[in-house]
Amino acid sequence: MKQGIIHATLIAPDLQQVCAAYVAQLALQVQQRGTLDADNAAALDLVDLIGAPLVWLANSAGEPVLRVIEDPRAVVAEPMFRHGWLSLEVLVGDIDALAAGLRSPFKVLGPAANLELSDAIRAAQVLGPCGELLYLTQIKAQVPPFDLPMTDATVANTFIGVMTTPDREASQRAWSALLGAKGWAFDTRITVLNRAYGKPLDGRYPVAVVPMPGQCMVEIDQVELPAAANLRHAGQYSLALRLPAVDDALLREAGWAVTATGERRSLRGPAGEHVELLLA
Template sequence: MNAPHLKRGIIHATLIAPDLQQVCDAYVTQLAMQVRQRGTLSSEDAAALDLTDLIGAPLAWLANSADEPVLRVIEDPQAIVAEPMFRHGWLSLEVLVGDIDSLAAGLQPPFKVLGPAANLELSDAIRAAQVLGPCGELLYLTQIKAPVPPFDLPMTDATVASTFIGVMTTPDRDASQRAWSALLGAKGWAFDTRITVLNRAYGKALDGRYPVAVVPMPGQCMVEIDQVDLPASPTLRHAGQYSLGLRLPAVDAAVLAEAGWMVQDVGERRSLRGPAGEHVELLAG
């Protein structure tokens, strides 16, 4: 039986970093987080993350001002730091913040603000800035000022709250939307929209549009699926965003596999690899 008191949706994200201390220092000093726990990657956690070669690697859990552990950082000195816009899979963590203009204005290296804070085309109630982090992770720091129906979006007064949307790129929006709809039990919405950070990265006109899908999940969270055409690249371990830890209602493994997920059960958790290469750690409860 599912425990109703447990939070649902996106519980935490996992980053891979060549330099663990650099990432911890940056998030603590500039994004109002605290190092809640340090340790090493256990064999069970490594299996749930499909990172068995990193068993014993140093790691740290970073907590927000509500003392929620929202970011796990695992050290891999061999990981390649590169901008995530040029490979399929996870693109960005969309992180809820209280005042994007003040936060973005104060960011310094190793963070890099890719463009000034601006209202989204979708709604003037959503204001965001795109920021590259110290290990190549892309953050959409997002302030929600008012309800934006039909989407169920959270709001906060905290400097930095938590990830509420996982953003990914895929060669096939429809295939990825089918997979995520099977996992989340909702079809979501499909539309075309302007994505400034991708247009800048690809040297395209800033009004260029992309096929996008958004699929809701419990806990006022979502996944955003952006279809982009990219050349094939070698399978290497990149630094930056690696996985999302989700807690969701149970879905049969056969249903997930038919929808395009690679499924591996690890104890009470489940390791999922999506059609575009994105990794998900399904948590118990």
């Protein structure tokens, strides 16, 4: 049974527009249509959306990798200006070819480029139709000490969840407790944030990376932001993780808000990020 990041959840004001864009341009396929039931709404902390229309999108291997839930009231805004989930880092086979073919409602924020970390990692940042930010990433070779996946598929799956936080140390402590690994902390250039904030492109940020099973990771970027309005934003809402059993008391002590829902946990991190935890 696969562990690590299982799928992501988007909130979309217009479900049909989002699904049509992902099918036409990112090689996903509609696997199932339905509505949000009470159990899943509780696991997502979205009880007010019980009965909302939803669609599961699958990759070319038939794996459901994206759940899109409709909320016409959700506010579309770029995620760089609030703490919590920033981006889905999605594994792709050929980033240059994929990015070159993207058009509205996707917006490529900058040309594909090699990462400062390694020339073996090449990525482009793309804003999606409901305000979600995607790091479309091609891995050409292993980059020790990280354990990274590779693919020949046009679009494979989310393998890194990227978040922003006002406090890297607090967020790294919470995620290390959840994932059972301390990870690495360093400073690095983040071009998409520098562009958004109008800063020099070589500006650097405190970052932490914490590994999880299944060749997945979470990236934690520390940025200073004003307090955001208490709104439900469209775009990336939650990541579903399948992990070995964890102690709820330990998670709470490390900074997580934990709500048990049967074999699942609804987790809210110290920067506001939501996790749907499935116990392996």
